Amino acid sequence: MSARQLTVRFHGALNDFVAPERRDRVFTHELQGSPSVKDLIESLGPPHPEVDGVFVDGQPVGLGHRAEAGTHVDVHPASIPVPLPEQPRFVLDVGLGRLSGFLRMLGFDTLWRNDSADALLARLSREESRVLLTRDLGLLKRSEVVQGYYPRATDPAHQLVEVVRRYGLTSRMRPFSRCLACNASLSTATPDEVQGRIPEGVAQRHRQFQQCPGCQRVFWPGTHHERMQNLVDTLRRLEASP
Structure with a gap:
């Protein structure tokens, strides 16, 4: 040398x-x-x-x-799974919008906007002890970032599997407890409480609803719910697989 x-x-x-x-x-x-x-x-x-x-x-x-x-x-x-608090929180860059929806669907506090600057994402990661998920290596290398991960896959569903495995999230999933749109925690609602905010056909077929106190969206167990439940079941089956 x-x-x-x-x-x-x-x-x-x-x-x-x-x-x-x-x-x-x-x-x-x-x-x-x-x-x-x-x-x-x-x-x-x-x-x-x-x-x-x-x-x-x-x-x-x-x-x-x-x-x-x-x-x-x-x-x-880092060893796998990477230890996190009992209620881990995430912040995602602008390119991972679909992954943010999946994480919220699993019940995890996940910040995402389609116009967030890198400096803001790095600061939120540090100040709020959030795991920064990004496919921007320059962002992940910022000195203020403490916890972060670069998803290798480009498909959002595969990215979700990576993140769940890396951080051992399966046992902490609380599916359908958080708003997919704004990240607020959902509350149960009666048909009377959501009257006028759902299609008439939905009101006739369903009696169980959830509502978001932030953006006022209403959720019910329809076809989309079934697809997401299948994804949750798949993640749980993968927990013990190599």
């Missing part, structure tokens, strides 16, 4: 972000300046919220540790 080089190895799922020729192997890297371990790792691909452990010459270090030439750096991903 030259006087400015060190060696690095990324482990597990972090290799998703590394150049193919560097995956699952030790490689040499030329240092530029005196970067922190965080900056070194992110310059090579992985965002810091997906990193759980960093070891320099076998000793654990923090992300603020200064990288030094002549050392070896091992970078490990």
Whole structure:
């Protein structure tokens, strides 16, 4: 190695972000300046919220540790499932609108708007202890982001499976308890309470309703409800699968 080089190895799922020729192997890297371990790792691909452990010459270090030439750096991903509070909360970037609807459908407090700036998303993630979900690596690498994840899949249903597995959400799902449109908690309602806000045919076929105190939407167990229930059942079956 030259006087400015060190060696690095990324482990597990972090290799998703590394150049193919560097995956699952030790490689040499030329240092530029005196970067922190965080900056070194992110310059090579992985965002810091997906990193759980960093070891320099076998000793654990923090992300603020200064990288030094002549050392070896091992970078490990978070263990699965990643521990979260009993009632985890999420904030999603503008490109994950359908995923936000799925998470709300499962009962999770999920913030999403189609016009939120990156700076706001990062700040909400930190100040409100929300997991930031985004497919924008630049956003995920912002220093104020503490908890975050980059869904690998592009299909929203597959993204949901990833998130549920990563954070062990199955046992904490409370399906159909949150408004899909505005994220508020739903309350039960009688037919009389929702009269005039639902189609006449629905009023004749259904006696059980939920209403949103925020946007005043009314929900009932129709065909869409059945499709979502099938998704919930699928997630529960996947819980024990490898």
